[in-house]
Amino acid sequence: MSGRTTMHRHDVRTSTAPLSRDPGSSRGPAPPQPGLRRLIGADLDAMCEGLRVTGPRLLARIALHVRWRAVIYWRLAQAWMHSPLTRPVALALTSRILSICGAELQPAARIGPGLVLKHTTGLVVGGGVMAGRRLTLHQNVTLGDRVPYGGQPRLGDDVTIGAGACVLGPILIGDRVTVAANSVVLSDVPSDCVVAGAPAKIVRRTDGPTKGAATSAHPSSRL
Numbered sequence: 001m002s003g004r005t006t007m008h009r010h011d012v013r014t015s016t017a018p019l020s021r022d023p024g025s026s027r028g029p030a031p032p033q034p035g036l037r038r039l040i041g042a043d044l045d046a047m048c049e050g051l052r053v054t055g056p057r058l059l060a061r062i063a064l065h066v067r068w069r070a071v072i073y074w075r076l077a078q079a080w081m082h083s084p085l086t087r088p089v090a091l092a093l094t095s096r097i098l099s100i101c102g103a104e105l106q107p108a109a110r111i112g113p114g115l116v117l118k119h120t121t122g123l124v125v126g127g128g129v130m131a132g133r134r135l136t137l138h139q140n141v142t143l144g145d146r147v148p149y150g151g152q153p154r155l156g157d158d159v160t161i162g163a164g165a166c167v168l169g170p171i172l173i174g175d176r177v178t179v180a181a182n183s184v185v186l187s188d189v190p191s192d193c194v195v196a197g198a199p200a201k202i203v204r205r206t207d208g209p210t211k212g213a214a215t216s217a218h219p220s221s222r223l
């Protein structure tokens with residue numbers, strides 16, 4: 001974060017947490033992802049939110065609730081986007097997601113396993129977005145550019161974005177961050193905090209990782 005001199009109390013930019021990176025690293029290459037089956041399996045587990053849902057009950061949820069189908073379609077679109085042969089199918093699935101649930105989820109986004117879409121209406125995730133494990137998104141969230149082609153955010157593990165929040169620009173959001181409903185996040189956020197407001201500021205520090213949990217210099221390095 002060299003070059004940033006403006007310091008405000010509670011401003012997300014005053015973080016002393018280890019966000020070791022150069023300013024352009026949020027646009028760097030994406031780390032490898034697990035296989036498609038593992039990704040979808042992890043997502044469905046996360047969508048069950050601790051409940052043991054298998055077999056016909058799981059199929060019923062997928063059939064009856066569009067948000068479950070949106071997760072699966074998005075994963076398929078992400079996987080099929082990379083080959084010219086399957087790219088048209090990926091784009092068709094992206095349109096399908098938009099038509100069934102009003103969410104614009106770009107297939108080029110890189111989202112780690114354990115994705116949860118709490119609600120899907122008005123959700124927009126740009127193609128340059130990267131996120132770690134167990135991302136939770138509520139309705140009307142926007143993850144994308146602050147200015148056209150200006151870069152998109154990179155999120156760590158266990159991030160929750162509340163309804164109506166916007167996370168904009170090539171910024172880094174740490175691990176275990178909660179973005180309050182209707183916030184506008186425009187600058188880096190350290191791990192283990194809750195941010196709120198427009199522009200968002202830290203309103204609460206939270207506990208760090210549970211004992212034994214993996215850590216690294218920055219969560220985006222292990223997506």
Ligand SMILES: CC(C)(COP(=O)(O)OP(=O)(O)OC[C@H]1O[C@@H](n2cnc3c(N)ncnc32)[C@H](O)[C@@H]1OP(=O)(O)O)[C@@H](O)C(=O)NCCC(=O)NCCS
Pocket residue numbers: 119138161162163164178179180181182183194196197203204
């Ligand atoms: C942020 C949130 C998770 C609460 O987190 P918390 O750590 O329990 O925080 P608190 O409720 O103690 O609030 C801490 C401060 O942030 C403020 N705050 C909380 N949510 C806020 C919001 N959305 N916008 C602005 N300020 C907010 C509180 O007023 C409080 O301020 P104070 O210390 O001056 O009184 C919750 O308010 C929220 O926004 N959840 C989103 C859930 C959602 O999207 N639900 C949709 C369901 S359909």
